[in-house]
Amino acid sequence: MSVPFGLTVSYDAETKTFTEVDLSRAAVIDLYDYLESRFEKAWPHNPDRDKDYAGCFVGSFIGGAMTFDHLPAAEYRTACGWVSEAVEKLPSLHPYKDDLMAALRADPRYKDG
Numbered sequence: 001m002s003v004p005f006g007l008t009v010s011y012d013a014e015t016k017t018f019t020e021v022d023l024s025r026a027a028v029i030d031l032y033d034y035l036e037s038r039f040e041k042a043w044p045h046n047p048d049r050d051k052d053y054a055g056c057f058v059g060s061f062i063g064g065a066m067t068f069d070h071l072p073a074a075e076y077r078t079a080c081g082w083v084s085e086a087v088e089k090l091p092s093l094h095p096y097k098d099d100l101m102a103a104l105r106a107d108p109r110y111k112d113g
Contacts, residue, residue: 002064003025003028004028004061004064004065004066005020005023006021006022006023006028006066007020007021007023007028007031007066007067007083007100007103008065008066008067008068009021009067009068009069009103009104009106009107010068010069010107011069019103019106019107021096021100024092027092027095027096028066030086030090030092031066031083031086031090031093032066034082034085034086034089034090035057035079035082035086036057036058036061038079038082039053039054040054040058042054042075042078053071053075057070072109073109073112076107076110077109077110080105084101087100
């Protein structure tokens with residue numbers, strides 16, 4: 001398993017571009033550790049892959065990506081709240097706060113509520 005380079009907020013299939021925020025290795029691990037239990041508590045395993053938000057998050061990380069591109073708007077906003085909490089609580093994320101929050105808030109799913 002390789003550690004991802006950061007958080008992938010979204011992927012635009014039309015332009016084939018990713019919206020990503022690069023983080024240090026320590027910040028990636030800290031953020032993943034913070035988010036994993038919250039994903040699994042909020043969205044336990046679901047046999048419908050399209051709704052297995054925790055499974056997709058964990059599986060993507062194991063595959064070398066930490067991504068939110070699979071989340072619908074309501075779940076996306078919940079995950080954004082967790083990232084906001086994490087950047088306040090975890091010193092390794094403090095240098096990335098502005099970049100993370102700007103990228104998350106720029107996504108249309110953030111506003112779809």
